Amino acid sequence: MVETYDIAIIGGGIIGNSIAAHLAKENLKIAIIDPNNLGLPASKAAAGLFQIQSSELGNKELIDFCHESFSYFPKFYKEISDSFENIDLGFRKTGSIYLTFNEEDIKEKENEYNELKIKPKLSFLKKEEVFILEPKAAKNIVGGFHYPEEGYINNPKFLKAISSYCLANNTVFIESRVEEIAINKNKIQNVVLANGEIIHANKYILCNGAWANKLLKKALNIEQNLIIGVKGEIMQLGVNGQLPIKNVLLSHNGYIVPRPATNSLEEDSIIVGGTTEEIDIEKTPNIFKNSPEGILKLNRLVENLLPSCTNLPRIKTWAGIRPKTIDSLPIIDTSPDLENLILAVGHYRNGILMGPLTGKIISELILTNSTSFDINKFKCERFLSKQQLSHSIA
Ligand SMILES: Cc1cc2nc3c(=O)[nH]c(=O)nc-3n(C[C@H](O)[C@H](O)[C@H](O)COP(=O)(O)OP(=O)(O)OC[C@H]3O[C@@H](n4cnc5c(N)ncnc54)[C@H](O)[C@@H]3O)c2cc1C
Secondary structure (H helix, E strand, O other): OEEEEEEEEEOOOHHHHHHHHHHOOOOOOEEEEOOOOOOOOOOOOOOOEEOOOHHHHOOHHHHHHHHHHHHHHHHHHHHHHHOOOOOOOOOEOOOEEEEEOOHHHHHHHHHHHHHOOOOOOOEEEEHHHHHHHOOOOOOOOOEEEEEOOOEEOOHHHHHHHHHHHHHHOOEEEEOOOEEEEEEEOOEEEEEEEOOOOEEEEEEEEEOOHHHOHHHHHHHHOOOOOOEEEEEEEEEEEEOOOOOOOOOEEEEOOEEEEEEOOOOOOOOOEEEEEOOOEEEOOOOOOOOOOOOHHHHHHHHHHHHHHOHHHOOOOEEEEEEEEEEEEOOOOOEEEEOOOOOOEEEEEOOHHHHHHHHHHHHHHHHHHHHHOOOOOOOHHHOHHHHOOHHHHHHHHO
């Protein structure tokens, strides 16, 4: 069977869904192709931190973009949540506190702050001041950095809401995997799915996260893998009726995020995360399974940040795969060789935060062939040889 669309989006995580949502009201026929139910590898697995602390961003080059994403996110959130009456998608700007345990921690955070071009709202709290906000924080802290505008989102629920919004606005979800892209001269002619379907579209968007290497190599005509899968483990603890923290707590070794119930069927809980381990997703068995070492690290984190909560019941543990490029910056770009392909991959540790703005940028690229945002750092030419570039310009 052959189907034709205006836009075919390969990958239905936060990036693919955000792109579709930004195009949803343009009267286009859009397909999101994904074998999993909604971004299982990363977008559903994430902890939902909504923050711009550079130590958690993983790459200082990203800071400006994260700030822009941080400003844009609430607008997109409002568009999505307003389309569902009385549904709470768990977005809370409660603030976050980076706990410091010694002078070195403080120096590191001060240096980080001094280097920032755009300064986030931030104040240093003495130990006693931290305890006023978070009485259960570890007693051996020396203080904390308080970011009052940060917070968290219930990312699985948000993702589901974005996809329902897309569905209500003419997007079709195709539950299968893109196995192959057929290229003719400088265009993608069609994509072939694992279920045998062939999809034709005027434009294709590649955003299949940690699995992008195969299609990316073909599209860019390169041998090298550009995407590395970085496994992250998470633990969710029940709180017996009362959230022990209001703010997100962070430290050198990880974070604890409140996840309040958003309806009467859910329970309040806290999310403890996240480990980081680079893996070869093609060769590593059981990539979504937790490891004893991972769980040990997460237990230690609770002991260190919130010692009175070490006996809380474990609700669930899981693991996800962050898509990281080899220089840790995302690729957000039109393809240099294929005129009907756009790339949006490699959002690594911050894809929930950056997803909505990425969706806006890609929609601008599709609708106007340009974007009002600076994406120079995210162009794929940084990975191409001079020879390949001169070939694509010619
Ligand atoms: C443990 C963990 C904690 C995190 N915490 C945070 C956080 O607190 N805040 C934050 O901002 N970010 C966080 N992140 C990062 C964030 O989750 C990712 O950056 C983001 O989800 C990446 O989105 P994506 O759409 O690119 O990838 P994904 O969500 O992985 O989606 C890609 C989709 O492509 C599909 N796919 C794969 N191959 C194919 C194919 N051949 N054809 C069609 N579809 C295909 C997959 O099934 C998948 O659904 C975290 C990630 C992890 C793993």
